[in-house]
Amino acid sequence: MSAAEKTILDTLQSVFGYESFRGDQQAIIEHVVGGGDALVLMPTGGGKSLCYQIPALIRAGTGVVVSPLIALMQDQVDALTELGVRAAFLNSTQDWHTAREVEQAFLTGQLDLLYVAPERLLTERCLDLLERGTIALFAIDEAHCVSQWGHDFRPEYLELSILSERWPQVPRIALTATATTVTRREIAHRLNLDGARHFVSSFDRPNIRYRIIEKAEVKRQLLHFIQTEYPGDCGIVYALSRARVEETADFLCQHGIAALPYHAGLSATVRADNQARFLREDGRVIVATIAFGMGINKPDVRFVAHIDLPKSVEGYYQETGRAGRDGLPATAWLAYGLQDVVQLRRMIDGSAGDDLFRRRLGAQLDAMLGLCETVSCRRQRLLAYFDQTIEPCGNCDTCLEPPQAWDGTVAAQKILSTVYRLWRERGQRFGAGHLIDIVRGKTTERIKQYDHQTLSVFGVGADLSDQAWRGVLRQLLAQSLLAIDHEGYGTLALTSASREVLKGEKTLMLRRESEKQARTGRSTAARRKEAEIVLPAAAQQRFEALRVWRADVARGHGVPAYVIFHDATLREIALQCPTSLDELSHISGVGARKLEAYGEDLLRRVDA
Known part of the structure; x- marks a missing residue:
């Protein structure tokens, strides 16, 4: 093991209390510690934060973390402080006196990590402040916010390319849990990270x-x-x-x-x-x-x-x-359900932006519908x-519980024919509910008002339930075989693709809707028990006592309970029953700072 690798591992164990790295963490950290730029895609819960926190502790200077999460900065800083890491934030929630203290701490090298919102970072005051200090790295968290096609677009992120221009020698690491190949390229381009090394972890969350x-x-x-x-x-x-x-x-x-x-x-x-x-x-x-x-x-x-x-x-x-x-x-x-599809299609059709923008939104919705269906x-x-x-x-x-697929071609032809005849013969368009009433042969007041009981398609779909017809319509919308009328209020219209189905040139396999809510298999509680460490009765009692102790400590510190210790750490303590600080130090999640702060108290409670 090289000296650099030993330093990185020692930091993981002594500060964060973990024995080993997961996945690409070590490779990412070594790359950034060595001064390299990185683009990191790692699922939520995969340990992204360690990828910039450890390099910030090892490299000279302060790690500057660009985060859009003003409301959560306090909790992030509290969690790091509990670990003995010198962390602070600068955002609009602070008064000038507190902000001045944080700025002085940065300038005098008393901070390991400084969290800044992009809006704050891009002010001349903040940029000038950073020029006067020593920066270990820039971490751009939630980097998907830079994508104009993304779900959390933040315009301020587009200006973060300034970091490479003003600090070309400072390594930058952009991190996100969500990015397609296209979005990843866009992030790299917009942040001037074209030469960065990409680390892409599995997106799977099997639990x-x-x-x-x-x-x-x-x-x-x-x-x-x-x-x-x-x-x-x-x-x-x-x-x-x-x-x-x-x-x-x-x-x-x-x-x-x-x-x-x-x-x-x-x-x-x-x-x-x-x-x-x-x-x-x-x-x-x-x-x-x-x-x-x-x-x-x-x-x-x-x-x-x-x-x-x-x-x-x-x-x-x-x-x-x-x-x-x-x-x-x-x-x-x-x-x-069906109304969700209607509403989102209408929102896309009526959205501001050019045709390319609307097509992109439509493609995103199509992918979501494909997942559902x-x-x-x-x-x-x-x-x-x-x-x-x-x-x-x-x-x-x-x-x-594998769903059934069924040949819905005839059913689709019935509902598409209804839309066609209403428009062709009477110049009318209606929404899903009225179309279903027609094909099911319901003599409602509205049916009688428009004399729709005289249509040749009236009652042709009485063999399917309302719920089944909603499923058919929803899937036709999902496959763009029906469209939301631009000028109507949720009314439905044929598309260019409808013709193939109407003429019988295309077989349409549909997902059969269950008439009852699907069962879930084994209960969630049973699945959780299987995954958890099964504790003997005495250990379970110790675990519950440790949770009560943790809650009291968290209240006193004004932080969430998990900031003190995770359940997994308390469960292992309750099972292992450590009798010394050395034994306690080998339990995952117990770093040097927490051992010093809580070690003796934990040992007393385990022994009680």
Whole structure:
């Protein structure tokens, strides 16, 4: 082992308390310590932060971390401080006196890591400050924010190429959990990292079970999912609109779920408070728009639920990746339906931007719909989007309960003919609900108002249920065999591709919709028990006592409990029963600083 490798490993063990690196971590760290630029793609929970934190501790100067997460900087700094790392941040939440103290600490070399929001970094004051200090490296976190096609685009990121221009000798490392090959090239180009070495880890998160169901009464479906599989557990629920966030959080609270809302319409104080409660309290569920989540470090998020269809696979992957960071079983649960497809197609058609922009949004939605409608392994489909190939996973709904495919050509012809006849014969266009009423032969007031019971297609689809027809329409929209009328209000129109189906020139295999909600196989609790260290009764008692102690310490420090120790560390302590500081130091997650701060107290509690 070279001297540099020994220094890197010693830092990992003494500061962070881990015995060895995972995946590409060591190679990335060696590359950056040696002064090289890097572009790192690593899944959420894969240990990206170590890839810049350890080089910042080894190289001379301060590591400057560009992060879009003002609301989370305090927690990130608190976690590092607990490890004995000299960390601070500069952002708009500080008063001038506090900011001045941080600036002086940087200039006098008293900081290992400095977190800065891109808006702050790009000010002349901050750039001048950095010129006067010594910089070990620049870490650009959540680097996918630079992509104008991405789900979390931040215009300020486009200006970060200035770092290479003003500090050409300082290594830069850009990190993200979400990027296709195209996005990766865009990140490298826009950040002047064309010569950087790329490190691309597997995108697979095998502990996450992917489940997608048809939306019916979605709030009640969500409630049933939480109550039956994750009672008392921590989770995140994503919705598209602020109103939906509020009403869903209220609904869950009314039914005994400790839920909090989070969206951009809330005041900064309320958002910060709700986020802090989610991070620091057990069993909290947060209902949020996509404004929430980047950089969330909470390891015990047991589920991520979407009650509206995400706009892209990148967004879906990024959001679901916040579940199960501790490696224990977790679930990514999504309910979506016909109206989701209609709404998102309308939003794309009416969006600002040129045709290329709308085509790109349409392609992203098509990929998301393909994931939802697949009859093969969902994980295969998800990872294929990121150019990764795997065998069927055995841990998604389509693997556990393979859906049936059926020849839907005739059904498609019936509904497409209905759209055609309404437009051709009467110059009319209608939405999905009315079309289903026509083919099913329902004599509603609206049917009679328009005299649609006289159409030749009236009642031709009485053999399928409303739910089955919604599935047909949804899949026709997903395959662009139907389109949302630009001038209508969610009305449906034929496309150029409809002709092949109508003329019988194309066979259409569709996914058969279940008339009941899919079962989940083994219970989530059972899966979790299998994955956890099974503790004997005495060790379990010690573990629970250690968790109570940890909660008290965390409250006293004003930090989340996992910042003190993760459950996995406490579980191992409870099982191993160390009797000395030396024995305790070999347990994963117990670094030198935490050994000094908590070692004697832990040994007393283990011995109690």
